[in-house]
Amino acid sequence: MHKINESFSPDLDAYFVRIRDRGTREPTLATLNRIIEAHVSTIPFENLDMFLGRPISLFPENIERKLVFDERGGYCFEQNTLMLYVLIALGFQVQPISARVRFQMSRSFVPARTHMFLRVELDGESWLVDVGVGGMSVTCALRLQLDVAQPTPHEPRRIVSAGQWNDLDQRAANAVLYHQVLIGGTWEDVCDFTLEEMFPIDRELGNWFVSTHTESPFFNTLMVARSSKNGRVTLLNRELKHRDMTGKVVSRTLENSEQLLSSLRDEFSLVFPSKTQFDCAGLE
Numbered sequence: 306m307h308k309i310n311e312s313f314s315p316d317l318d319a320y321f322v323r324i325r326d327r328g329t330r331e332p333t334l335a336t337l338n339r340i341i342e343a344h345v346s347t348i349p350f351e352n353l354d355m356f357l358g359r360p361i362s363l364f365p366e367n368i369e370r371k372l373v374f375d376e377r378g379g380y381c382f383e384q385n386t387l388m389l390y391v392l393i394a395l396g397f398q399v400q401p402i403s404a405r406v407r408f409q410m411s412r413s414f415v416p417a418r419t420h421m422f423l424r425v426e427l428d429g430e431s432w433l434v435d436v437g438v439g440g441m442s443v444t445c446a447l448r449l450q451l452d453v454a455q456p457t458p459h460e461p462r463r464i465v466s467a468g469q470w471n472d473l474d475q476r477a478a479n480a481v482l483y484h485q486v487l488i489g490g491t492w493e494d495v496c497d498f499t500l501e502e503m504f505p506i507d508r509e510l511g512n513w514f515v516s517t518h519t520e521s522p523f524f525n526t527l528m529v530a531r532s533s534k535n536g537r538v539t540l541l542n543r544e545l546k547h548r549d550m551t552g553k554v555v556s557r558t559l560e561n562s563e564q565l566l567s568s569l570r571d572e573f574s575l576v577f578p579s580k581t582q583f584d585c586a587g588l589e
Contacts, residue, residue, distance in 0.1 A: 400424045
């Protein structure tokens with residue numbers, strides 16, 4: 306294990322060029338929401354390095370090089386780590402939070418705690434930021450408030466509780482919170498969490514499991530996602546989907562490597578050499 310550099314200072318000018326944002330940088334809610342929406346529309350969620358034989362580094366210098374200067378994407382530990390350092394550099398009070406991804410999973414199943422998002426304290430209120438949950442990445446900050454549907458530039462969201470909580474400061478042993486998204490008239494779980502901080506060593510272990518373990522959902526599945534003003538586009542192995550703001554989905558199957566590479570370029574601005582092969586079981 307290597308110690309992550311918590312004192313890293315990102316190149317803010319390069320980051321804002323990367324997300325195509327020229328707005329103010331004052332640590333306000335308006336700035337936070339603007340940055341989040343710009344980030345998820347320009348820096349795609351993706352796990353492609355896993356299928357190119359490249360390790361996933363959580364050193365912030367390496368994350369910045371990959372996501373900002375090399376114009377690549379990444380998954381939750383990379384995306385939200387970059388956002389963590391950007392927000393700290395802008396003057397926000399931020400804490401990384403651990404979670405379990407639950408999208409399209411039964412609550413009877415307990416997934417590994419291998420997701421990270423951010424809690425931001427601003428003007429006496431807590432806000433949740435998650436730019437790294439794939440096709441469900443949130444396009445604005447969510448107020449840490451229970452049982453209230455919150456509009457976003459995309460799907461409505463809400464936070465609900467299970468078990469006994471005392472003003473979200475103290476909880477019973479089995480109490481959790483659920484981040485939910487409204488899709489097709491149904492509230493679906495995105496992840497569950499307990500507001501427990503995710504320390505660097507926990508992020509390292511989670512990253513190792515996600516990127517190397519055969520039971521990880523990432524290990525055999527190529528995943529890419531990006532939001533836009535018109536909706537979302539996702540790639541799951543060879544299935545490319547466009548979902549517009551009304552929820553209508555148009556999908557097609559990519560037949561070969563050429564179509565895969567062209568879709569990565571055209572839909573996600575991810576450019577690879579023409580002979581690139583991704584060693585992913587899901588593509589076979």
